Amino acid sequence: MPSVPAQVTPSRTAMADPGPLHRLDDLEAEARLRLDPVHRDFFAGGAGDERTLRANETAFDAYRILPRVLRGGGERDLRTELLGETLPMPVLVSPTAFHRLAHPEGEVATARAVGAVGTVLVVSMASTTPIEAVAEAIEPSDRSARLWFQLYPQPDLGFTASVVSRAEAAGCRALVVTVDSPVFGRRDRDLRNGFLDLPPGYCCENMRDPETGRVRDIVMDATLDWARIEWLRATTRLPIVLKGILHPADARLAVAHGVDAVLVSNHGGRQLDGVPASIDALPAVVAAVGGRIPVLLDGGIRRGTDILTALALGAVAVGVGRPVLWALAARGERGVSQLLDLLRAELARAMTLAGAVRPADLTREMILDRVPG
Ligand SMILES: Cc1cc2nc3c(=O)[nH]c(=O)nc-3n(C[C@H](O)[C@H](O)[C@H](O)COP(=O)(O)O)c2cc1C
Numbered sequence: 001m002p003s004v005p006a007q008v009t010p011s012r013t014a015m016a017d018p019g020p021l022h023r024l025d026d027l028e029a030e031a032r033l034r035l036d037p038v039h040r041d042f043f044a045g046g047a048g049d050e051r052t053l054r055a056n057e058t059a060f061d062a063y064r065i066l067p068r069v070l071r072g073g074g075e076r077d078l079r080t081e082l083l084g085e086t087l088p089m090p091v092l093v094s095p096t097a098f099h100r101l102a103h104p105e106g107e108v109a110t111a112r113a114v115g116a117v118g119t120v121l122v123v124s125m126a127s128t129t130p131i132e133a134v135a136e137a138i139e140p141s142d143r144s145a146r147l148w149f150q151l152y153p154q155p156d157l158g159f160t161a162s163v164v165s166r167a168e169a170a171g172c173r174a175l176v177v178t179v180d181s182p183v184f185g186r187r188d189r190d191l192r193n194g195f196l197d198l199p200p201g202y203c204c205e206n207m208r209d210p211e212t213g214r215v216r217d218i219v220m221d222a223t224l225d226w227a228r229i230e231w232l233r234a235t236t237r238l239p240i241v242l243k244g245i246l247h248p249a250d251a252r253l254a255v256a257h258g259v260d261a262v263l264v265s266n267h268g269g270r271q272l273d274g275v276p277a278s279i280d281a282l283p284a285v286v287a288a289v290g291g292r293i294p295v296l297l298d299g300g301i302r303r304g305t306d307i308l309t310a311l312a313l314g315a316v317a318v319g320v321g322r323p324v325l326w327a328l329a330a331r332g333e334r335g336v337s338q339l340l341d342l343l344r345a346e347l348a349r350a351m352t353l354a355g356a357v358r359p360a361d362l363t364r365e366m367i368l369d370r371v372p373g
């Protein structure tokens with residue numbers, strides 16, 4: 001594979017304190033100033049004509065919140081039960097690759113920020129920091145933070161098992177198995193930019209072979225099937241979350257195969273272009289699962305009102321992907337903390353205005369859909 005052409009080194013000096021964060025999209029604008037344009041394209045881009053990428057955000061425009069009034073309740077309680085644990089809010093950090101391209105401290109900075117909030121960081125298999133170092137980055141006093149590990153199952157079962165063991169030993173509390181990537185999506189921006197490999201000095205640290213020390217390439221495995229999920233089920237005691245479920249029939253199969261949760265996701269529009277926005281796929285998956293396992297969602301979450309809409313349509317929690325990368329690139333650890341605080345504050349305010357004290361108060365009847373723009 002050709003390596004990436006010489007990169008512009010982002011300047012991290014002489015940047016004034018950016019102060020408080022008022023809007024999530026300010027982070028993207030700031031990040032744009034700091035990122036190498038090739039890396040920015042990798043983070044921002046999607047597959048094909050990026051129809052699904054755009055739809056993930058714009059689909060929320062077709063939903064309206066129908067609030068309840070005079071419900072009182074005082075302070076909002078955002079705590080959320082998920083896979084046997086209590087999260088402080090129904091927001092997780094979805095797995096994204098290559099955080100060290102966004103900021104020199106990479107996944108360590110992300111983990112510290114998520115650790116301070118105490119929610120879940122799903123560490124990508126394509127992390128540029130080894131899972132052990134990500135786990136160590138979380139302060140002992142913040143150990144209520146949860147790491148989950150995202151896995152692309154590799155055709156080499158022995159190596160896959162060794163990666164799962166590493167994640168278990170590092171204290172990861174769930175395995176997020178990405179099932180929407182039997183092959184890499186066609187990403188025109190990366191092809192045009194020649195971004196086909198990491199720059200020298202960076203690698204996917206979780207792909208280091210335990211025996212040889214060599215770093216393997218991640219294989220997107222087109223032979224992946226339900227039998228492999230059964231194999232994984234027998235290989236680990238960790239809860240298994242299937243990431244990339246869009247079809248209700250697959251959600252039913254996930255339940256039948258003993259999976260612990262499904263994550264409705266189109267990989268941020270980076271795999272099969274033309275699939276529905278995540279929020280549009282959610283209701284049918286929720287109906288198919290029928291409450292037997294939790295349903296999560298990611299894709300296009302940018303506002304507290306987006307989170308509220310997803311929860312009311314049946315998601316137990318949502319994940320954010322790109323906003324975390326923008327926050328990290330723009331402001332490092334502080335930016336990720338500010339982002340999570342902003343989402344929490346926006347959600348609490350939206351719930352107050354909608355008459356919900358707890359996430360469980362958000363119900364399907366509070367959402368009108370197919371509202372023309
Ligand atoms: C730059 C980038 C890298 C990603 N890397 C991974 C990955 O390593 N594993 C994975 O399962 N999903 C990956 N995703 C998909 C995200 O987990 C998530 O599904 C998506 O970003 C959610 O959409 P959002 O960016 O609109 O929040 C990546 C997404 C982006 C933007």
Ligand SMILES: CCCCCCC(=O)C(=O)O
Pocket residue numbers: 097126218267270
């Ligand atoms: C060969 C490296 C694979 C990185 C995969 C990251 C990812 O999922 C993405 O969407 O990009």
